[in-house]
Amino acid sequence: MKAYWWKVLAILLLAYTLIAGLLLDVPRLAILNETIRALHFHVTMWFGMIIMLVIAVYYSIKYLRKGDLKDDDMAIEFTSAGILFGVLGIATGMLWAKFTWGDYWSGDPKQNGSAIALLMYFAYLILRNSLTDVHQRARIGAVYNIFAFAAYIPLIFVLPRLTDSLHPGNGGNPGFNAYDLDSKLRMVFYPAIIGWTLLGAWIATVRVRYRRLERKLEDKLINQV
Amino acid sequence: MWNQVAVLIKKEMTLEWRQKYALNGILLYVVSAVFITYLSVQGALSIPTWNALYWIIILFSAVNAVAKSFVQEHQGRQLYYYMIASPEAIIVSKIIYNTLLTLLLALLGYLVFSVILGNPVEDQLLFITNLALGAVGFSACLTMVSGIASKAGNNATLMAILSFPIIIPILLMAINISKNAIDGLDRGVSYDKLITLMAINAIVTAVAYILFPYIWRS
Numbered sequence: 001m002k003a004y005w006w007k008v009l010a011i012l013l014l015a016y017t018l019i020a021g022l023l024l025d026v027p028r029l030a031i032l033n034e035t036i037r038a039l040h041f042h043v044t045m046w047f048g049m050i051i052m053l054v055i056a057v058y059y060s061i062k063y064l065r066k067g068d069l070k071d072d073d074m075a076i077e078f079t080s081a082g083i084l085f086g087v088l089g090i091a092t093g094m095l096w097a098k099f100t101w102g103d104y105w106s107g108d109p110k111q112n113g114s115a116i117a118l119l120m121y122f123a124y125l126i127l128r129n130s131l132t133d134v135h136q137r138a139r140i141g142a143v144y145n146i147f148a149f150a151a152y153i154p155l156i157f158v159l160p161r162l163t164d165s166l167h168p169g170n171g172g173n174p175g176f177n178a179y180d181l182d183s184k185l186r187m188v189f190y191p192a193i194i195g196w197t198l199l200g201a202w203i204a205t206v207r208v209r210y211r212r213l214e215r216k217l218e219d220k221l222i223n224q225v
Numbered sequence: 226m227w228n229q230v231a232v233l234i235k236k237e238m239t240l241e242w243r244q245k246y247a248l249n250g251i252l253l254y255v256v257s258a259v260f261i262t263y264l265s266v267q268g269a270l271s272i273p274t275w276n277a278l279y280w281i282i283i284l285f286s287a288v289n290a291v292a293k294s295f296v297q298e299h300q301g302r303q304l305y306y307y308m309i310a311s312p313e314a315i316i317v318s319k320i321i322y323n324t325l326l327t328l329l330l331a332l333l334g335y336l337v338f339s340v341i342l343g344n345p346v347e348d349q350l351l352f353i354t355n356l357a358l359g360a361v362g363f364s365a366c367l368t369m370v371s372g373i374a375s376k377a378g379n380n381a382t383l384m385a386i387l388s389f390p391i392i393i394p395i396l397l398m399a400i401n402i403s404k405n406a407i408d409g410l411d412r413g414v415s416y417d418k419l420i421t422l423m424a425i426n427a428i429v430t431a432v433a434y435i436l437f438p439y440i441w442r443s
Contacts, residue, residue, distance in 0.1 A: 064439050120390040127387060130377040140376050143436045147369060148391055150432040154425045155394040 007202055013195030017041075020188045038096045039185055040192045045089030046114070048196040052082030052204070053121075057149045060142035072138035073211050075145060076128065077204040083121050085200060090114055109159040110167055116155060120148045226317075229310050233318035241326075251290045255330050258282045259337045272345050272407055275338075280400050283334055284363070284392070287327045291367035292384045294319055295375035307441065316368065316437040320430065323364035331356045347409025355402045358419065362395035362426040369433040372440050395429070398422040 021040035056078035063071040093111065094104045105111060127144055131137040241248050262278055270278070295303075306315060335356070338344070346352045370388040377383055398421055405415045 064436075116390050116393055119386075123386040123390060127373070127377060127383065130380075130383060136376065139439060140373055143439050144373050144387065147373075147432055147436055151366070151391040151394065151425075151429055154421075154428060158394045158397060158421065158425070 006198055010195055010198035010202055013191045014199060017044075017188060017192040017195050021192065024188060025184065035096055035100055036185070038092065040188050042089060042092040042096055044189070044192045044196045045085045045092060047193045048200050049082045049085035049089060049117075051197050052078050052085060052200050053117075053149065055201075056082060057146055060145040063138055063142045064146075067135075067139075069134065069138060069215075070212070072142065073208045074204070075138075075142060077207045077211065078201075079121060079124065079145065080207065081200040081204040083118065083125075084203070085196070086114060086118050086121070090118065108167065113156060113159050117152060120152060124148065226311065226314055229314035230318045230321070233306075233310060233314060234322050237318065237322040247293065251286060251326075251330065252333060254289060255282065255286045255334045256337050258286065259334060259341065263341045266342075270342060273404065275342065275345060276400060276404050276407060279334065279338055280359075280396060280403065283327075283331050283359075284396060286330045286334065287360075287363045287367060288385060288388060289381075290326055290330060291323050291364065292371050292374070292381065294323065294368055294371045312438040312441040313434060315441065316372070316433060319368045320361075320365050320433070323368050324360050327360040327364050327367075328357060331360055346407050348406040348412070351412060351415060352403060352406040355399060355406060355419070355422075358422050358426065359395065359399035362399070362422065362429060363392065365426060365430040365433055366392050366395065369429075369437065372437060376440060391429075394425050395422065398425065 017040055021037055056075045059071045059075035059078065062068075063075060090111075093114075097106060097108075097111070098104050101108075124141065124144055128137050128141045131140055259282060262282065266274075266278075335352075339346075367388055370391065371384060374380070374384045374387060398418060402415050402418050402422065405418075
C-alpha cells in the first residue's frame with residue numbers, strides 16, 4: 001500500500017472525473033453549451049503534457065550532470081507520456097473546435113503552439129533513434145531536449161502576441177472564471193489535472209521498468225559468452 | 226578565451242576561402258532559389274507574400290550553409306581542436322562566423338530579390354537591423370543543431386526537422402518586424418518586438434553556450 005497509494009488515487013480521481021465531469025451540472029452558456037465539459041478532458045491534457053515535459057527536462061539535466069542511464073530512461077519515457085497527452089490534446093481540441101469555431105483547424109495560436117511542440121518532440125524521437133550507442137543517444141538526446149524546451153518557452157509568449165486566440169479567456173473572450181462563479185467546474189477541474197498527471201506518471205514508470213528489465217536481460221545475454 | 230575565439234574565426238575564414246566552392250555553392254543556391262521563386266510566382270507579388278518568401282528562402286539557405294559547420298573538417302582535426310581549444314571558444318567562434326555567413330546570404334538574397342522581384346521596403350535601416358538580428362538568432366540556433374546532427378551522421382533531413390520547430394519563434398518575430406519595415410510603420414511600433422527578438426537570441430545563445438560542451442565531449 002505504501003508504494004502504490006498514488007496509483008489508487010489516480011484511479012479514484014479519474015473515476016470521479018469521468019462521472020462528475022459528465023454528469024454534474026454545468027453553467028449554461030451560448031455557443032459553449034455542454035461542450036464546456038471539454039475543460040475536464042481537453043484542457044487537462046495540456047496541463048498533463050506540460051508537467052510530463054518539465055519532468056523530462058529535469059531528468060535530462062540530471063543525466064548530463066551525473067551520466068546515469070537510469071535518468072535517461074525517465075527522460076525518454078516522460079517525454080513519450082507528454083507526447084501521448086499532446087496528441088490526445090490536439091485530437092480532442094480539434095473535435096471541440098469543429099463544433100464551436102466551425103473548423104478543425106483555425107490557426108489559433110494555442111493550436112499552432114501545440115502543433116509546434118509536437119513537431120519538436122517527434123524530431124527528438126527521430127534523433128534518438130538515429131543514434132546507436134546508448135550513452136551517446138542519451139547525451140545527445142538530453143542536449144536536444146533541453147535546447148528545444150528552452151526555445152519553446154519564448155514561443156509560448158511570442159505566439160499569442162502576434163494574433164489573438166479564440167480560446168475562452170483570450171482575445172476578449174471571457175475566461176472560465178467569469179462563467180464559473182460558484183466554482184462548480186473547478187471542483188472537477190483540479191482533481192482531473194492531478195488524476196491525469198498521475199496516470200501519465202504511472203504509464204511512464206511502467207515503461208521505465210520495462211526498459212530497465214530489457215537492458216538487464218541484454219547485458220546478461222552479452223556477458224554469457 | 227577571446228584570443229582563442231579570434232584565432233578560430235580567422236581559421237574558419239581561411240578555410241572557407243581555400244575551399245571556395247562551398248561558399249560559392251551556397252551563394253549560387255540563394256540566387257537560384259530566388260530565381261525559381263520569381264519564375265513560379267509569375268508577376269505581381271503581394272507584400273506579405275514577398276516578405277514570407279524572402280524569409281523562407283533565407284531560412285533554407287541558412288540551414289544549408291550552417292549544416293556543414295561540424296563536418297567540413299575530418300575527425301582527426303576535430304580531435305586536435307578538442308585538445309587545444311575550449312568548447313566554449315569553439316561554439317562562440319562558430320556562432321559568430323555563421324552569423325557573418327548568414328548575414329552575407331541574407332544581404333545577397335535581398336539584393337537579388339530587389340532586382341528581380343522589386344523592392345517594396347520603405348524603412349531600409351530597420352529592415353537591415355532586423356536582418357542582422359535574425360542572422361544572429363538563425364546562426365546560434367542552427368550552429369547548435371548542426372553540432373547535434375553531426376553526431377547522428379549529419380543527414381540533411383535530421384538537420385531540418387531538428388531546427389525548424391526551434392527556429393520558429395525567431396522566424397516569426399523577424400517576419401513580423403520585417404513586415405513593419407516594409408510598410409514603413411513608425412519605429413516605435415517595432416521597438417518592443419526588436420527587444421523580444423534580442424531576448425530570444427540571448428536565450429538561445431546562452432543555452433547553446435551551456436550545452437555545447439556536452440556534445441563536444443562525446
